Amino acid sequence: MEVRSCKMCKKLFNCMGRETLCPACRKKEEEKFQEVKKYIEENKGASVDEVAKDCEVPSKIIYRWVREERLILSAGSGILIECEICGKPIVKGKYCPECAANMANELNAAISKPAKEPVKKSSSDNKQRMRFLDN
Ligand SMILES: [Zn+2]
Ligand SMILES: [Zn+2]
Numbered sequence: 001m002e003v004r005s006c007k008m009c010k011k012l013f014n015c016m017g018r019e020t021l022c023p024a025c026r027k028k029e030e031e032k033f034q035e036v037k038k039y040i041e042e043n044k045g046a047s048v049d050e051v052a053k054d055c056e057v058p059s060k061i062i063y064r065w066v067r068e069e070r071l072i073l074s075a076g077s078g079i080l081i082e083c084e085i086c087g088k089p090i091v092k093g094k095y096c097p098e099c100a101a102n103m104a105n106e107l108n109a110a111i112s113k114p115a116k117e118p119v120k121k122s123s124s125d126n127k128q129r130m131r132f133l134d135n
Contacts, residue, residue: 032057037071040079047078069093 004015006022008029013022021029036055040046052059065071066081073079073091080089083096085103090096095103 029061032061033065033070036062036065040071040073040077044074044076045078051079066092067094 002015003012004020005012006025007020008025009022011022011024019026032055036051036057039051039055043050046054048059048062051057051062062071062079063081066073066079069092071092075091077091080091082088083090083099084094085099086096088096088098093100
């Protein structure tokens with residue numbers, strides 16, 4: 001357990017894990033989250049500014065919830081976030097499906113590359129060993 005200062009109210013609190021807010025602010029944020037979620041369900045076309053104003057939540061936090069995929073926007077929602085790579089509007093997460101797929105491919109390529117090295121090395125080792133046997 002460590003003592004941390006709350007990101008919201010700066011009060012010190014005992015932290016058990018990775019939380020950055022004190023229990024009181026966490027509870028407040030959870031209540032706001034439920035309020036925003038309900039508001040968005042009832043006002044599907046509301047823009048982020050309208051939600052922020054009516055629920056008294058900074059738009060920054062609303063975007064964060066969407067990025068964390070806690071808040072899932074419906075099609076036709078007035079709130080749009082952009083893909084962090086190509087800037088295309090998306091409704092949840094950080095990347096559009098295309099960029100997410102590209103990233104997964106690049107990741108696979110990066111993982112399979114180093115795996116090839118030891119194979120090359122061992123085959124040259126084999127050659128050397130064979131040469132040794134020839135002699
Ligand atoms: Zn706090
Ligand atoms: Zn994209």
